[in-house]
Amino acid sequence: MNLGSEYLRIVKKRFQHIKQLGDKTMEQLSEEDIHWRLNQESNNIAMIVKHLSGNMMSRWTDFLESDGEKPYRKREEEFIDDIPTKTKLEKMWEKGWDALFHALDQLKEEELLRQVLIRGESHTAIEAIERQLAHYAYHIGQIVYIGKQIKNEDWSSLSIPRGRSEEYLQQMLQKHQQK
Template sequence: MEIGKEYLRVVMERFISVKRLGDKTLNQLSDEEIHWNYNTESNSAAIIVKHLSGNMVSRWSNFLTSDGEKEYRDRDEEFVDDTTTKAELIAVWEKGWRVLIETLTDLSEADLLKYIFIRGEKHLVLEAIERQMAHYAYHVGQIVYVGKQLKDNNWKSLSIPKGKSEEYLKEMLERHQDK
């Protein structure tokens, strides 16, 4: 087994898993709810999506050959809630993920030990991938939290529903015994 290839496979699965959490949350929110925020210091789902997408396009475009903070990126504009519809927001969301996934798919095991720059700071590719994973999981977690607040009793759980842990564990054990 080649550890670098296995790492790239696993990290791709993790990014896709994080994306699915965001997808499932955004699917539960209405056009109005994507713009809700608790107060002026908190961000709506729409703003978080814009920020994530802006970061992804900047970081993952020309990943191995240019600084991850592109000159064209306007990070401050990402925090302006100017998307009008959920469909528009989903297009922004998908654009960022598409750039990330295409770039990650093209990486080789040898690329993991190369150096790239983010805001002039040198990072191993491996380190940069982990940095972005933590950043995206953090923000998708915020989107999920906002979704739970908004949907309350109408929230459709993204994992094991409350009070169903034993039932889930039993089901998983039975499933794996059959293999």
Template sequence: MTIGIEYLRVVRERFAVLKGQGDKTFAQLDEEHFHWTMNDESNSIAILIQHISGNMVSRWTDFLTADGEKPDRNRDGEFKMKRMSKAELLDCWEHGWRVFLNALESLNEHDLVKTVHIRGQAHSVIDAIERQMAHYAAHIGQIMFIGKQIKGEEWANLSIPKGGSDAYLQRMLKEK
């Protein structure tokens, strides 16, 4: 196995985990929770979904051949509150992920050294992937944080719960 093939396997796996964290957060929330904000300067989960999806569609449509900032993208509009149902928001989320994951799946190890453009700036494909990893992880972390604030004690933990590190480690070592 080459390093390029391994890299693509790992990033596909990591992005699937990120998507899963968002999915598990959404499953815990009621429709009104998607539109909750702490204050006027805060983003709601709905806004973050619109932004992530808009970014994915723009960046990953014709990824290797067109600039990642498409002329028809309205980035500023992604940050305006639209009253969408939970089902509509989840459709938006899934659409962005479908475009992104299909493009990521289509890449091969030879594509990794190619150059793509984002807002006119040249990036290696690896750099573009890593930029998106950081970007999506930051926003999904925000989504999880908002969900946890809304649910409080009802929040179903998505990773190792507080005070559970030793038990988790023992389970992992036993599975090994």
């Protein structure tokens, strides 16, 4: 094992984890819920997903070969709530993630220090990956927060439920002792 391949393994795992948080949140929400927003200045889940997908398609298509801000991307339109169904939103969500995971699967460890552009700004591939990981985690945190507000007492926790930290710790310690 070397550092480059280990980095790629870990970063794929991190992207899969944050995607899973978004998946598990959207599973709990209705068609109506994905369009709820607090006020006119707030984004709803549909808009955030549309933005994430647009960003992913732009950044990860031809990752090493072209600027991550593609000429065809219409970023401002990503913040218009015009996705008619949850099914269409889920397809858009998956399309973006498919682009990301395909690009990461194609990336070779020796390419991690190559220069890539995002809006004309040069980054190493590692910097670009880390930039996107932080960006996606930020927005998926928003999705989870909005979902939790909407569902209130009907929310199914995505992590350790409140008041159950010690129980969870003991389960994890037992699990690791059995290995």
